[in-house]
Amino acid sequence: MKIAESDLIINPDGSIYHLNLLPGDIADTVITVGDPDRVGEVSKYFDSIEFKKGKREFITHTGFVGNKRVTVLSTGIGTDNIDIVFNELDALVNIDFETREIKEQLTSLNIIRIGTSGAIQEDIPMGTILASSYGLGLDALMNYYVQDLSGDERNLLDAVNTHFGHLQHINPYLTSANEYLLNSIGKDMVHGITVTAPGFYAPQGRKVRAKNSVPDFVHLLNSFNNNQNRITNLEMETAGIYALAKVLGHKALSVNAILASRVKFEFSNEPNKIVEKAIKLVLERI
Template structure:
């Protein structure tokens, strides 16, 4: 069946609607960052840059690290943007833009997020580079997709739902990292469950002027523990990345530069240095 023009929008130049990329523009190894300005902070370490493109918050550089072709792409903030980016990345490699049909032979991308995050456990110091073993979504994205869980994911999610049972209006979802990427790119790092929130302030337990509906959200988060699993950090993209990667047949890993301690109420005075360390570690391991 052909995919309709309204379901998959292709620009007059043959590029995908939001990302403004052509099939063939992206490598099979993709590094995602939230901030468009961070794309250049990654690609400056490339041995060769093939091209640069940008539209809205979506900036893309493709080039080579040694002989390996790599793309770095900014997603912007939040799982609403992840929905756009992952569906369009998948279409670029798995849909024939001429016939608007799904290709018979599908491509599985390796997608590594390098992002910033805040720790919710007191023993995780600022400056830590952490790999997300699971993404736990507190947003609504996966309510709109058929999402099959493994037995291990289902058991852990059942425990999560019991622990967060007081949050009647939230329907969490949970997906594991790709095991191969977790134990290659994420080797020697602290591993833990990463919560993905649908906002930066009250949805992450911050209090400025507006009153929060959930009291002591950080305390609720960091008190969860099941066997070796605990929640380690908070951010805004990982769960959507993991869930959509699994739905679409891609491999994903989230690497988190810990810039804040949410239990000690501290923020790093050298955030750029920590992010640069995470970028270098990922590029050395891809």
């Protein structure tokens, strides 16, 4: 079946609608970052840069680290942008733009997020580089997709739903990291469940002027423990990345530069150094 023009929008130059990329522009290894300015902070370590493209908040650099072709792409903030980025990355490698049909042989991308996050456990200090063993989404993205869970994912999500059972308006979803990427790129890092929130302030338990509807939200998160699986940090993309990667047949890992301690109410005075540490570590391991 051909995919409708209104479902998969292709620009007049043959590029995908939002990312402005052509099939062949992306490598099989893709690093995602939230901040468009961080794309250059990654690609400056490439041995060579093949091209740079950009549209809206989506900036892409593709080049080589040694003999390995790598793409770094900014997603912007939130799982609504992850929905755009991951569907369009998948289309670039798995849909024939001429026929608008799914290719017979599918490509599985290795996708590594390098992002910032705040720790919610007292024993995880600022400066930690943390690999997400699971992404736990508190947003609504996966209400719109069919997701098949493994037995371990289902058991852990059941425990989460029991823990959060009194929050009737939240419908969590949960997906594990790709095991190969977790054990290779994420080796020797702190591991834990990363919560993806649909906002930065009250949805992450911050209090400024507006009144929060969930009191002691951070404590509610950090008090969860199931078979030594605990929630370690908060951010805004990981769960969507893990869930859509699995739905579309890609491998994903989220690497988090811990810039804040939410339990100690502290924020790093050297955030750029922590992010740079994470970037160098990932590039060394890919």
